[in-house]
Amino acid sequence: MARFSRIIGTGGYLPEKVLTNAELERSIDTTDAWITERTGIRQRHIAAEGEFTVDLAEAASRQALEAAGLSSVDLIVVATTTPDRVFPSTACLLQSRLDIHGGPAFDVQAVCAGFIYALSVADHFIKAGTANTALVVGAETFSRIIDWTDRDTCVLFGDGAGAVVLRADDGPGILSTHLHADGDYADLLHVPKGVSTNLASVQAGTAYVEMSGREVFRMAVQKLGELVDEALQANGLERGDIDRLVPHQANIRIITATAKKLRMPMDRVVLTVAEHGNTSAASIPLALDVAVKRGDIKDGDRLLLEGFGGGFTWGGALVEWRS
């Protein structure tokens, strides 16, 4: 009998503090009109001092577990670019918070495509019969790797966490996942320092996101367009067969280009970019959680989840929704 993973619970958490475009106007040379027009972002949430990635992950995970009616899972995978410690992984810290013990727990690092990577890994564990249940989390305190004086990057990002619980089922579920990377583009979107290259700069908090925005934009549109074709082809589907797009929320113009590729009207696209900004690995599960809680997603809907990020990394998951 075929074995699928089904999403049986979602959760999301955003830090309390909201940073609006109007507030950014007061600290850097920018305008609300420029940010809104170029990105679609109106505000973002920022973690409080002393509030860390695992705190955000825990809040989202508790909601997802409650929605799933589970208190434990066989596997925990956390997608994050902003872990609390060099080690142990944020997944291990989260496992302890949730009083879950003994099963595998690890982090996946694929920046804004991180949640898709984590979802794919967990899906493969479940399909292989290695796990029956899994908690998959995207959690970021991206504000900590942003230079808040750099207008090219600081207007784009925010903090947050989203989570899903998967359970093995004999029907879909996740229909397919598609992962890609091309490390030749590493320098176009990166934090140029790391543990082995200069730990002191990381500790001093001077290792920040650097981005060639136009090139990232162009490649994101191209690769996500190719991904749409790949996901449809793998499932023998046509463009009109997808009911909802749940995209990574980096920029409304990238999202619009992907929707156009799907020939999908924008009212079928889950949009949180205006309120959340780009929360990197958290943005897709956060958007999914918002749509689920709003009651936008109906039984039998086919969803395309997709993301593109540093690496470059990109990927997608085609999901048939069962409530």
Ligand code: ACO
């Ligand atoms: N406010 C006002 N002006 C600004 C700002 C700002 N915040 N930032 C840049 N500008 C200026 C630039 O200096 C430039 O001025 P110039 O023409 O005098 O040189 C002008 O605006 C236009 O800049 P562009 O870079 O051409 O603007 P563009 O239309 O490309 O928009 C943006 C920039 C929004 C960054 C866009 O390129 C983009 O969204 N790129 C993709 C970014 C992305 O998705 N990154 C995340 C990927 S996910 C991850 O892995 C982290």
